[in-house]
Amino acid sequence: MDEIICPLCGKSNPIDNKYCDYCLAYLKPRETSEPVPDSDTNRGGLGGHSTGEQAPSWLKEIWGSNSSDEETPAERDLGLELPPADTSDWMPGSSAKESETQQAGSTVSPFLGGKESDDSDEIPAWLNDALIEEGVPEGQEAEDLESQPQYGEQDKASQTEKNAVRQGPGSLESAGPLAGLTGVLSAEPGIARIRKPKAYSTKIRISDSQLEHVKLLQSILEEEGQPKPLPEKSPISQQHVLRWSIALVLLISVFWSLIFSKGQIPLPIYDEGSAEVNRLINQLPENSRVLVGFDFEPGLASELDAAAYSVFDHLVSQGTLFTTISTTPTGPILAERFFQYILPNEKLIDGQDYVNLGYLPGGAAGLLNFIENPPGMMPYSIEGSSVWATETSEALPPVNGINEITDFEMIILLVDDPDIARIWVEQLSPYITDSQTLTSLVLVTSAQLEPIVRPYFESIPQSVNGLVVGLRGGSAYARLVGGEQLPGQFWDAFGVGTFVAALLILVGGLAYYVVPELSRTVRGQEKVE
Numbered sequence: 001m002d003e004i005i006c007p008l009c010g011k012s013n014p015i016d017n018k019y020c021d022y023c024l025a026y027l028k029p030r031e032t033s034e035p036v037p038d039s040d041t042n043r044g045g046l047g048g049h050s051t052g053e054q055a056p057s058w059l060k061e062i063w064g065s066n067s068s069d070e071e072t073p074a075e076r077d078l079g080l081e082l083p084p085a086d087t088s089d090w091m092p093g094s095s096a097k098e099s100e101t102q103q104a105g106s107t108v109s110p111f112l113g114g115k116e117s118d119d120s121d122e123i124p125a126w127l128n129d130a131l132i133e134e135g136v137p138e139g140q141e142a143e144d145l146e147s148q149p150q151y152g153e154q155d156k157a158s159q160t161e162k163n164a165v166r167q168g169p170g171s172l173e174s175a176g177p178l179a180g181l182t183g184v185l186s187a188e189p190g191i192a193r194i195r196k197p198k199a200y201s202t203k204i205r206i207s208d209s210q211l212e213h214v215k216l217l218q219s220i221l222e223e224e225g226q227p228k229p230l231p232e233k234s235p236i237s238q239q240h241v242l243r244w245s246i247a248l249v250l251l252i253s254v255f256w257s258l259i260f261s262k263g264q265i266p267l268p269i270y271d272e273g274s275a276e277v278n279r280l281i282n283q284l285p286e287n288s289r290v291l292v293g294f295d296f297e298p299g300l301a302s303e304l305d306a307a308a309y310s311v312f313d314h315l316v317s318q319g320t321l322f323t324t325i326s327t328t329p330t331g332p333i334l335a336e337r338f339f340q341y342i343l344p345n346e347k348l349i350d351g352q353d354y355v356n357l358g359y360l361p362g363g364a365a366g367l368l369n370f371i372e373n374p375p376g377m378m379p380y381s382i383e384g385s386s387v388w389a390t391e392t393s394e395a396l397p398p399v400n401g402i403n404e405i406t407d408f409e410m411i412i413l414l415v416d417d418p419d420i421a422r423i424w425v426e427q428l429s430p431y432i433t434d435s436q437t438l439t440s441l442v443l444v445t446s447a448q449l450e451p452i453v454r455p456y457f458e459s460i461p462q463s464v465n466g467l468v469v470g471l472r473g474g475s476a477y478a479r480l481v482g483g484e485q486l487p488g489q490f491w492d493a494f495g496v497g498t499f500v501a502a503l504l505i506l507v508g509g510l511a512y513y514v515v516p517e518l519s520r521t522v523r524g525q526e527k528v529e
Contacts, residue, residue: 008175025175246504250497257496258489265495267488271476273457273467278480280410280440280466281314288409289398290315292324293424294331294338296416300446301334304414305342306490307474308444311412312343314481321398322354323408325378327367327420332358332382342486351385355398358382364423371405371427405439406431412442418452421445425456429463442466444473 002015008025017027173181206214257264284290296304315322324335335356339348348354357378360366370377375388381396388402389395401407411428415421421443432439441463443453447470456464468477471490478487 006175019179020175023175024177026173026179027175249504250500253500254493254497257493265492267479267491268472268476269479271469271473273454273469274473274477274480277311277442277466277468278314278477280442281311281318284315284318284320284409287319287321289321289323289402289407290410290412291405291408292322292335293411293413293415294324294326294335295328295420295424296331296334296414296446297328298330298334300416301337302490303446303470304416304444305338306471306487307446307468308338308414309342309486310474310478310481311442311444311468312338314477316343316348322348323357323398323402324354325357325360325370327360327363327423329359332356336382350383351381351396353398355387355396356382357387364427367423367427371431374399374402374405406437408439410440410442412444414444416446416449418449421449421453425453425463432465433461433463440465442468444468446470447472 003012004015004017004027005012006020006023006025006027009020009023011020011022013021013027019025020027173179173184178184322339324332324339326332326335339350339354350356358381360370360378362369366377379386379388381387386393387396387399389400394400395402405411405428411432413421413424415424425441428441431437432441443457443464443466445453445467450469453464453467454469456462457467468474471487471494475487475491
């Protein structure tokens with residue numbers, strides 16, 4: 001089967017193909033019958049000027065100055081293609097060159113698009129000189145091709161491209177998509193050559209330092225999954241010894257004051273809230289009726305017992321009758337305990353000296369209902385007996401004649417919760433702040449509640465008429481009335497314990513600061529020595 005070899009890529013193609021199936025290069029040289037590009041439009045490639053008469057003045061000067069046989073740099077750079085025929089009228093010395101060209105025989109000029117011609121007058125001598133301008137001797141091109149090693153069809157194609165480049169800037173392209181055009185710069189051999197893609201390794205290249213980091217990370221991850229044994233702690237440490245020592249010192253000081261110390265620490269001289277409560281109680285009539293609210297937790301019973309002891313002792317001495325109520329579930333039990341065991345030797349009789357109405361549910365709403373209608377809200381005592389007057393029975397002495405909340409001469413609230421204290425004050429204020437109402441409100445609270453309830457006492461008009469705060473307020477009230485039994489004992493223990501605690505804090509702070517300084521000084525002296 002006849003085949004034709006592509007001059008560019010070296011691939012074999014059918015003989016009928018005009019263009020290469022692989023690189024689309026032109027396979028056959030143009031035959032004489034094919035139209036040749038018009039010399040009037042393709043010469044020189046500069047603005048389409050065909051003759052010397054149509055060329056610009058600067059181009060005429062260049063043509064007029066090139067009367068020698070050698071090709072000038074301007075001709076090579078600009079790719080000028082001079083008229084091949086009848087140059088005697090525009091280039092001096094062309095007749096001699098024409099005679100030499102006629103003796104050369106029939107040749108193929110690459111600057112005329114590869115067209116074969118037997119007329120040697122169409123090939124100027126300076127065009128042949130341009131072929132060897134690069135300094136390559138005549139006949140060496142064939143030797144170069146034979147001496148070069150053959151590496152296959154691709155190397156042959158690249159060598160063909162090199163030869164095409166040597167043909168000169170005005171050659172006619174015979175292959176590729178630019179076939180038929182003149183003055184085209186050929187591609188570099190390295191660009192046109194088809195190469196096999198470089199193979200890359202799929203493995204990761206790791207340096208020595210990166211490998212060390214990987215091993216370190218792997219060791220860390222392995223250690224994370226392994227349980228680490230906890231260091232054994234000694235059952236007795238310095239912290240345990242220090243804590244037990246401080247607790248022992250405090251306990252000894254407190255118990256010593258409770259057992260052996262009596263009146264060694266003087267009671268507070270004056271407290272404004274306690275003094276106001278004393279004045280209000282002194283103004284109460286004999287057998288006055290007082291409503292008492294027990295709304296504190298059992299954990300603070302000791303503090304509130306010491307604060308309220310002298311106040312109730314003073315009320316009992318005036319023959320006051322008590323009615324107790326509570327908005328907390330533990331309040332009724334604490335009320336029974338206080339009247340039966342905390343007050344002086346003469347125990348109060350339930351139903352005659354006091355009445356325990358029990359637990360008042362409903363929070364603020366229940367308290368408001370009780371304030372508006374005491375008999376209808378709490379008709380029975382904690383024991384289940386009727387308290388208020390009915391058609392079949394009379395009212396008990398503590399509530400006899402009580403129909404409204406303002407019928408009580410005084411309301412005393414024992415409280416340790418700020419929310420409960422606020423509810424009592426807010427619900428009672430509209431009733432007791434009236435100028436014609438003689439009912440007064442007194443609060444007996446723990447020391448932690450003082451910042452919250454004192455504004456009620458200092459406001460104008462007063463929402464709270466009297467205030468006894470903690471052990472200090474109870475001790476101040478005990479000094480006013482002359483009863484120093486229970487508050488005096490607690491006050492001595494409280495004073496001694498507070499003094500010892502402050503002393504321990506001072507000594508501990510000094511030791512924490514001085515001991516490290518001394519150790520640094522000793523180490524510094526040892527280094528100097």
